[in-house]
Amino acid sequence: MSEVNACLKRSFMILTCLIGLLSGLTFGFTSFGHGLLHSTEEDIEHMIVLITVMYAVAAATLLLAAIGVYGAANDTSWPLIIFSTGMSLTVLFVAFDIMAMLVFKTMATEILSDENRGYWVTPLDTANETSIAGLKELQEILMCCGVDQGYQDWGEHIHHTCVCAEDLTECIPAPMNSSLYGNHTSGGTIMIYKQPCIPALVYHVHHLIDTLIAILSMVFILLSTTLVLAILILVQLRRKLNVPPVYYSAEAKAGNYSSLGENGDIE
Template identity: 40%
Template sequence: MAKVNIWLKRSFIIVASLMTIIGALMLAGTLFSHGHYHRDDEIEDMIVGINAMYVLSITILVLPIIGLFGACKEKRWVLIVFTVGMILCSLFVLYMAIHMLIIQPMLVKIMSKFYLSMQPISNASESDLKVLRETQIELECCGVEEGYMEWGYNISESCLCNDYVSARCIAAPRNSSLFQLTNHTPVMIFQEPCFPIILSHFYLGVNLLVGISMGLTSLWTLSCALSIAILCQLREKKDTLVVAYSREAKTGNYAVLAEPAELT
């Protein structure tokens, strides 16, 4: 086998090391998310996605380590395993990104149906009101589409805003249950409705997910190209010593080691 170009090997080591760091960060993030949501009532709905993230992050972490070993030791079969594994991971992530873009309109339709079904809020079920209150606290909003006016007289306390100078907050109307004066300061509530904020966060999350997927796929494709280049160099034969003829060579330079035997 031929010797691998040192710059090609160093480039592969840098890319594989970066992939290892990314895999370790993904695994750490998955562990943190699992620990954060393990007491949540909705953990059963999230466990499938968490397990998928475990598999993906561990795979992304292990394969670059295998590739680093193969490149440093110049083992062809190890590099082949790395290349095949990274190609499969790239295809899987690319498929998931395309699939997310395809089902995005359907997910928007499902969310719209869920939140818009809460209107009018006065007729919403207790479970829907609980979800809406939690959403209002988390996203700092009030109402579904038309803001605090959807609550009528009984505006939820989850609409309260503690930042009196924020442009997102307005004074509660006088004909509401929250209206009161404390040191001549009116009660402030969030002005923006929740559903537009939910949609903007959803689109941002999808675009971020697709962007990360494309970035990872590009990095993995680069690592596969470098690995294939190393494999091609390892497949070449070693250079053999070339013997050149020189006219300066003289026959007289050779000495007779033994005289021919005399006639007996």
């Protein structure tokens, strides 16, 4: 029996090894993140389901990659059948994740806006420190000010985290009657962030989702291509198994036969 097409086999093994490498890296990063959450003593109960799924997918994909390479290297059908079945489920799982992220992206604006508007009550300068602690951190990270109406959400006492750290085009002069000028002795204009935090948060969430969708789309293409190659190898193996064996006989020489007449008599 002749071997499977060398180029087809080589391409399959290279892509499968790449999948195995990515699966190993995913498992390692998941383990590192899991340990990091434990070391920082953060509450990870809400993350445990995602961590478990990441562990399971990475381990299963790594095992499938090893089985696929073994089947291709030995021209064996059963490992490739297992690989194709498992990889089909993995491709469907990735496709489901992509669709879920696309749906969430369309809902992210409404969800984030409604939740944050209900959580932070304006004017912010009358709220207690506990309720606006997260907003202060958000203003420093996302370089924004206020919730939905910009600095106006702070009333007369604009928090110092709204002050621009650099000279940016997204900054505007702070009102002269704001509390920021109370201890300001340099005489210059104080610049504050123009963009409210809800639109800034929505923008960054959309950017994160787009990045994840792009990564998952490349993974989907890689897995789908490898699955197609595995099926092509299986097709070649099955065709070879169905070819009837041909035997050579030294007695089968030209002229060693007799023709039959019309009545079946030997002439």
